[in-house]
Amino acid sequence: MRIGIDIDGVIANTFPLLVNELNRFFDKNLSYDDIISYDLAKIYNLNEDQLTEFIQAKGSLLQDGPLPVPQAVDCINNWRGKAYVVLISARFEKARDRTQQWLERYGFHWDELILLGSHDKADTCVQLKLDVFIEDNLNNALQVSSRGIPVILLDAPYNRAPLIGQVQRVHSWSQICEIITPG
Missing domain, CATH: 3.40.50.1000 (HAD superfamily/HAD-like)
Known part of the structure; x- marks a missing residue:
């Protein structure tokens, strides 16, 4: 098989950690259950530059940090x-x-x-x-x-x-x- x-x-x-880090980075207060779309830029009302900045700052943590x-x-x-x-x-x-x-x-x-x-x-x-x-x-x-x-x-x-x-x-x-x- x-x-x-x-x-x-x-x-x-990954996603609970991602939501926590997005909340901290962009001073938001969303919960995991609020993520009703895979499009996080849309959920957090972010433009491409903001999302890129976040990924550059937190990418390693998001790969290493999840349980x-x-x-x-x-x-x-x-x-x-x-x-x-x-x-x-x-x-x-x-x-x-x-x-x-x-x-x-x-x-x-x-x-x-x-x-x-x-x-x-x-x-x-x-x-x-x-x-x-x-x-x-x-x-x-x-x-x-x-x-x-x-x-x-x-x-x-x-x-x-x-x-x-x-x-x-x-x-x-x-x-x-x-x-x-x-x-």
Whole structure:
């Protein structure tokens, strides 16, 4: 079995940290549940320059600081030797060392790490002949699903919309482990 997994928002609990840092940086008071869109510039009413300034100031923290999503490490590591696990992220290639260090710090086991520098993951998922993809970005989930790959969407305030295609919403990694049982 070939399993693709996004990093931020799926195995790295990035968004609560991101919201906290955005609030501090821009003197706002939004909660995680207020993030009803993946477009943070829109939610925080930021222009491109402001968002760039924030990312330059806080990018390292956002890559190094999140804790793993509960049960993600155990679930993924239980697939070791039974499935080929590919981590596919929109992070840029220059973040490879930090990303690998974070994964190793928390004990994740994976077979391949792909940093696309883009949210467009559908072609990569097809080329890798994935059997399933785990994602938190609704648009990515719908794009990958439209290419014939089942997607498990980890629930978040910013992805709550009707699902179409082969997209299944879950609320935890324990649910993911019940659904994906490689032989």
